[in-house]
Amino acid sequence: MEREFDVVVVGAGPAGEISAGRLATRGGKRVAIVERDLVGGECSFYACMPSKALLRPAEVLNEVRRVPGAAQAVTGSLDVEAVLARRDEVIHDLDDASQLPWLEDRGIELFRGSARLDGERRVVVGADVLVARDAVVLATGSTAAMPPIPGLAEAGAWSNREITTAHESPRRLVILGGGVVGVEMAQAWASLGSKVTVIEALDSLLVNEEPFVGEEVGRALLELGVDQRFGTKAVSASVGGEGPPEITVELEDGSAVVGDRLLVAVGRRPLSGGIGLESVGLPDGGFVEVDDGLQVPGLPWLYAVGDVNGRSLLTHAGKYQARIAADRILGSSSARAVGDGRGSPRVVFTDPEVAAVGMTLAVAREVGVQVLAVDLPTGTSSGASFVGRGAAGTSRFVVDTARQVLVGVTFVGPGVNEFLQAASIAVAAEVPLSKLAHAVAPFPTRSELWLAFLEEYERQAGVSVHSGS
Amino acid sequence: MEREFDVVVVGAGPAGEISAGRLATRGGKRVAIVERDLVGGECSFYACMPSKALLRPAEVLNEVRRVPGAAQAVTGSLDVEAVLARRDEVIHDLDDASQLPWLEDRGIELFRGSARLDGERRVVVGADVLVARDAVVLATGSTAAMPPIPGLAEAGAWSNREITTAHESPRRLVILGGGVVGVEMAQAWASLGSKVTVIEALDSLLVNEEPFVGEEVGRALLELGVDQRFGTKAVSASVGGEGPPEITVELEDGSAVVGDRLLVAVGRRPLSGGIGLESVGLPDGGFVEVDDGLQVPGLPWLYAVGDVNGRSLLTHAGKYQARIAADRILGSSSARAVGDGRGSPRVVFTDPEVAAVGMTLAVAREVGVQVLAVDLPTGTSSGASFVGRGAAGTSRFVVDTARQVLVGVTFVGPGVNEFLQAASIAVAAEVPLSKLAHAVAPFPTRSELWLAFLEEYERQAGVSVHSGS
Numbered sequence: 001m002e003r004e005f006d007v008v009v010v011g012a013g014p015a016g017e018i019s020a021g022r023l024a025t026r027g028g029k030r031v032a033i034v035e036r037d038l039v040g041g042e043c044s045f046y047a048c049m050p051s052k053a054l055l056r057p058a059e060v061l062n063e064v065r066r067v068p069g070a071a072q073a074v075t076g077s078l079d080v081e082a083v084l085a086r087r088d089e090v091i092h093d094l095d096d097a098s099q100l101p102w103l104e105d106r107g108i109e110l111f112r113g114s115a116r117l118d119g120e121r122r123v124v125v126g127a128d129v130l131v132a133r134d135a136v137v138l139a140t141g142s143t144a145a146m147p148p149i150p151g152l153a154e155a156g157a158w159s160n161r162e163i164t165t166a167h168e169s170p171r172r173l174v175i176l177g178g179g180v181v182g183v184e185m186a187q188a189w190a191s192l193g194s195k196v197t198v199i200e201a202l203d204s205l206l207v208n209e210e211p212f213v214g215e216e217v218g219r220a221l222l223e224l225g226v227d228q229r230f231g232t233k234a235v236s237a238s239v240g241g242e243g244p245p246e247i248t249v250e251l252e253d254g255s256a257v258v259g260d261r262l263l264v265a266v267g268r269r270p271l272s273g274g275i276g277l278e279s280v281g282l283p284d285g286g287f288v289e290v291d292d293g294l295q296v297p298g299l300p301w302l303y304a305v306g307d308v309n310g311r312s313l314l315t316h317a318g319k320y321q322a323r324i325a326a327d328r329i330l331g332s333s334s335a336r337a338v339g340d341g342r343g344s345p346r347v348v349f350t351d352p353e354v355a356a357v358g359m360t361l362a363v364a365r366e367v368g369v370q371v372l373a374v375d376l377p378t379g380t381s382s383g384a385s386f387v388g389r390g391a392a393g394t395s396r397f398v399v400d401t402a403r404q405v406l407v408g409v410t411f412v413g414p415g416v417n418e419f420l421q422a423a424s425i426a427v428a429a430e431v432p433l434s435k436l437a438h439a440v441a442p443f444p445t446r447s448e449l450w451l452a453f454l455e456e457y458e459r460q461a462g463v464s465v466h467s468g469s
Numbered sequence: 470m471e472r473e474f475d476v477v478v479v480g481a482g483p484a485g486e487i488s489a490g491r492l493a494t495r496g497g498k499r500v501a502i503v504e505r506d507l508v509g510g511e512c513s514f515y516a517c518m519p520s521k522a523l524l525r526p527a528e529v530l531n532e533v534r535r536v537p538g539a540a541q542a543v544t545g546s547l548d549v550e551a552v553l554a555r556r557d558e559v560i561h562d563l564d565d566a567s568q569l570p571w572l573e574d575r576g577i578e579l580f581r582g583s584a585r586l587d588g589e590r591r592v593v594v595g596a597d598v599l600v601a602r603d604a605v606v607l608a609t610g611s612t613a614a615m616p617p618i619p620g621l622a623e624a625g626a627w628s629n630r631e632i633t634t635a636h637e638s639p640r641r642l643v644i645l646g647g648g649v650v651g652v653e654m655a656q657a658w659a660s661l662g663s664k665v666t667v668i669e670a671l672d673s674l675l676v677n678e679e680p681f682v683g684e685e686v687g688r689a690l691l692e693l694g695v696d697q698r699f700g701t702k703a704v705s706a707s708v709g710g711e712g713p714p715e716i717t718v719e720l721e722d723g724s725a726v727v728g729d730r731l732l733v734a735v736g737r738r739p740l741s742g743g744i745g746l747e748s749v750g751l752p753d754g755g756f757v758e759v760d761d762g763l764q765v766p767g768l769p770w771l772y773a774v775g776d777v778n779g780r781s782l783l784t785h786a787g788k789y790q791a792r793i794a795a796d797r798i799l800g801s802s803s804a805r806a807v808g809d810g811r812g813s814p815r816v817v818f819t820d821p822e823v824a825a826v827g828m829t830l831a832v833a834r835e836v837g838v839q840v841l842a843v844d845l846p847t848g849t850s851s852g853a854s855f856v857g858r859g860a861a862g863t864s865r866f867v868v869d870t871a872r873q874v875l876v877g878v879t880f881v882g883p884g885v886n887e888f889l890q891a892a893s894i895a896v897a898a899e900v901p902l903s904k905l906a907h908a909v910a911p912f913p914t915r916s917e918l919w920l921a922f923l924e925e926y927e928r929q930a931g932v933s934v935h936s937g938s
Binding site: 014025026043048049052053056057058060061063064067068069070071072073074075076077078079080082083084085086090314315316317319320323324327330332333334335336338339340344345346347355382383385386415417418419420421422424425426427428429431432435436437438439440441442443444445446447448450451458459464466467 | 483494495512517518521522525526527529530532533536537538539540541542543544545546547548549551552553554555559783784785786788789792793796799801803804805807808809813814815816824851852854855884886887888889890891893894895896897898900901904905906907908909910911912913914915916917919920927928933935936
C-alpha cells in the first residue's frame with residue numbers, strides 16, 4: 001500500500017528517534033519511522049546502556065573501597081548475578097515495548113521491517129511504499145566490523161551484541177581490539193571474574209587519544225589481571241579442546257591465546273548495504289557522505305544522521321545531528337553541525353575513566369595550531385583527596401596560544417565524565433582564558449583542577465589571565 | 470625590630486596564602502605573612518576540609534547501596550572511628566607543619582602572632598614592626614557569630630571549630646541555624662549516629678537558595694531522622710541533668726529541645742576587631758569595605774581579601790580575590806573581581822548535594838532581569854539511571870531571555886558538585902544558548918541534563934537554539 005508522510009525516517013535508534021520526535025513535535029510533521037530490529041537501537045540494547053550497566057557496580061565498589069570509614073562496611077564482593085540482572089533490567093530483556101509510547105505520544109507511525117529506498121522520496125517496507133513529501137532521513141546506524149581472519153565464524157566470534165548481553169562471565173575472554181569497546185569490555189568482564197586477554201595491532205590502547213590515556217587505562221587493566229598484547233595481529237582462530245569448546249587465536253608473532261569466548265571489537269561498519277542507495281545514484285554500502293546540514297550532496301530531500309554518515313560514531317553525536325537535520329527540514333537553513341566530528345566530546349567508562357573533547361596535542365600540531373599543553377594530575381586539588389585515596393590519572397589542557405582559548409581537553413581519573421561538560425562548553429564556545437578565570441571553582445571540589453590549569457598556564461606562558469600582562 | 474618588606478599579608482588562611490604566594494612567585498616580591506593561629510586557616514582545619522572528611526564516607530556508602538550488584542557487597546555500616554581518624558589525617562591533627570614548606574619554597578617570611586595595623590603601611594606583631602613598601606593585605610577571615618542568647622556560654626556552646634574536630638558523636642546534637650554549616654553538620658553527625666535537631670528561625674533550610682533546595686535537603690535529613698524546627702528562635706540555654714550534663718534550649722514558641730551538645734551556626738562575623746583599623750581611620754570591627762580591585766577606598770596601599778571583606782564568605786571566593794589583589798599590587802590596574810559576590814559558585818555537601826551559581830529566580834526577578842526558569846529532575850538523563858536508583862533532586866536553569874544567556878543555575882542531586890563548573894563557565898562567560906547547543910553532552914552521562922534543559926527551553930520559549938527561529 002502506498003502511504004504519504006511529510007518525513008520518513010529509516011532506523012529507530014537514538015538518532016532516528018530524535019529526528020522523528022523533533023520533526024513531529026516542533027514542526028508538526030507527519031512522520032513515519034522504520035525499524036527492522038529493536039526500537040531504541042544498538043545503543044540502548046547492545047552498546048552504551050548495557051556496557052555502563054556492567055561497568056558501574058565495580059566502579060562504585062572500587063570507589064567506596066578507597067574511602068576510609070566507608071571501606072570497612074564492604075565485606076563482600078560484586079554480586080555477578082545481581083549485576084547481570086540489573087543489566088537485563090536496563091535493556092528491558094531486549095524487549096522494546098517500553099520505547100513505543102514515546103513514538104505514539106508524538107504521533108509517529110512505526111513500520112517494522114527492512115527499509116529500502118526506491119528512487120526519490122520513496123521507501124519500501126515489505127508491502128508498504130512510504131512516500132515522503134519533504135525528506136527521507138537515513139539513520140540506519142552501524143554494526144561491528146568483522147575482519148577477514150580465517151576461522152572467526154567457526155569460532156563463534158562475538159561482537160558487542162553478544163558480549164554486552166552475555167548471561168554468564170566467560171571463564172577466559174579473548175578480545176581483538178584495544179579501542180573503546182575492547183577496553184570497556186575488558187574492564188567489565190575482568191571485574192566480573194573473567195580472565196581477559198586483549199590483542200591490539202597497534203602499540204597502545206585507545207590510540208586516538210592522548211598517549212597517557214592508553215598507558216593509564218592499560219595500567220589499571222593490568223592491575224585487574226588483563227593480559228595485553230600489543231603490536232601483533234590475529235591471523236587465525238580455531239576451535240578445539242576436549243569437553244567444552246576452546247578457542248585458539250594464533251597471532252602473527254607465532255604465539256597463541258586460548259579462551260572460551262572471542263570478542264571482535266576492531267571497529268564498526270555502516271549499515272548502508274542493501275537499503276536501495278543505488279536507486280538514487282549512491283554507492284551501495286559505505287558511509288553516506290553528508291554536509292554540515294546532514295544533507296546528502298545533490299539530493300536535497302535526503303539526510304543521513306548518526307553512525308551511518310561516519311562523522312562520529314557516538315550516540316550523542318547522532319542525537320545532535322538529528323536535531324540539526326530536523327531543523328533543516330523545518331526550514332532553518334542556518335542550522336549547522338559543528339560539535340560533532342573528530343573533536344566531539346567522548347567518554348570511556350573504564351576505571352579510571354577517560355573524558356575528552358576537541359583536539360589532542362598531536363592533532364592540534366598536525367593541523368598547525370600554535371599550542372601550549374598543560375599537564376596536571378587530575379587529583380591535584382584538595383577536593384580530590386576525598387575521591388578515593390591515591391586515585392591517579394592525568395589531565396591535559398591544550399591551549400591555542402594565539403587566541404587564548406582551549407582547543408582540547410582530556411581527563412583521566414575516577415568519574416571524570418562529569419567534568420567533561422565544562423570543557424565541552426569552553427571548547428565549543430571558544431571561551432577566552434580571561435573569562436574562564438572568573439568561573440570560580442568551589443573549594444573543596446575536584447573542579448579546582450581548572451584553577452590549577454590556569455595557574456600552571458600563567459606560569460608556563462608568563463602571563464596573568466586576569467590582566468593579560 | 471623594624472623590618473621592611475614589599476608586602477605584608479595579615480592572615481595565613483587560603484586567601485592570605487594565595488595572595489602572598491602570587492606576589493612572591495609572579496611578582497618576585499619580598500612578602501611577610503602574619504598568622505596568630507594555624508597556617509592554612511579556618512577552612513583547612515575547622516571548616517571545609519574536616520566537614521567534607523566527615524561527609525564523604527556516608528555519601529559514597531549511600532551511593533554504593535543504591536547500585537544493584539555492588540550493594541550486595543556492603544554488609545557493614547560506617548566505621549565511625551575510621552571516619553574520625555581519616556578526618557584527623559585530613560586536618561593533620563591540627564598541626565600546621567605541613568603547610569610551612571609551601572611558604573618557605575616561595576621565600577615568604579612567616580611571623581607568628583597577632584597583627585595590629587599601626588598607621589600607614591605599618592604592622593606590629595609582638596616586638597616586630599613590619600613596614601610594607603607596596604601594600605598591606607588584610608586576610609584575617611571570620612569566626613562564628615554568637616547570638617546574644619542567655620546561657621550559651623554556660624552551656625559550652627560549640628561553633629564550627631568544635632563540631633568539625635569532635636572526637637566522638639554527640640548522642641544528641643542540637644543545632645541552631647539551618648544554613649550551610651547547620652545542614653552539613655546535621656547530615657554528617659546524623660550519619661555518624663547522633664540524634665540531631667535543627668532549629669531555624671526562618672521557614673526553611675538554606676533560605677538563600679532556590680525554594681526546592683531547602684525542601685529537598687530537608688526531606689533527606691528527615692529520612693536520616695533529623696528533627697527540624699522552623700519559624701522559631703532559641704530564647705535561652707541552660708545546663709542541668711543528673712549524671713552527664715544535659716543542655717536544654719528553650720524556644721520562643723514555649724517548647725524546648727534537649728541535647729548533649731549545642732552547635733551555634735547562625736552566621737559569621739569578620740575578624741577585624743582589635744587589629745588597629747582605627748589607626749588608619751577605619752572603624753574597629755565590621756566587614757572591611759573594598760572595591761572590585763579588593764582595595765580599601767581612600768587607602769591605596771590597603772587591600773582586604775577573603776571573609777573579612779564580606780563580599781562572599783567562601784574559601785574559593787577568597788582565593789579568587791587574592792589572585793586579583795596580588796595582580797593589582799603588581800600593577801595590573803585592569804584586574805577586577807566579578808566572579809565573587811552573591812552569585813559566586815557554591816556547594817552544600819549534603820546528600821543530595823546542592824551546587825549553584827549566579828542568581829536564583831527570585832534574585833533575578835528582584836533585580837529586574839526578564840527571565841525564564843526551566844526546572845528539570847536532575848536525574849532526567851539515561852546516564853542518571855546508573856547513579857543510584859531513584860536518586861532524586863531538582864535542577865533549575867534561569868535564562869535571561871533578552872540576551873539568551875544563563876544567569877543562574879542550581880543543581881540538587883547526588884554528587885552534583887562536579888556538574889557546577891560547566892554552569893559556572895556558562896554564567897561567567899555569558900555563553901549564548903546557541904553556542905551551548907554545540908557542547909554535546911556524552912551519552913550516557915548525567916550531563917545530558919544540559920540537552921534536556923535546551924530542549925525544554927526550546928519548548929517553553931518556542932524557539933530552536935540552533936537557528937533562533
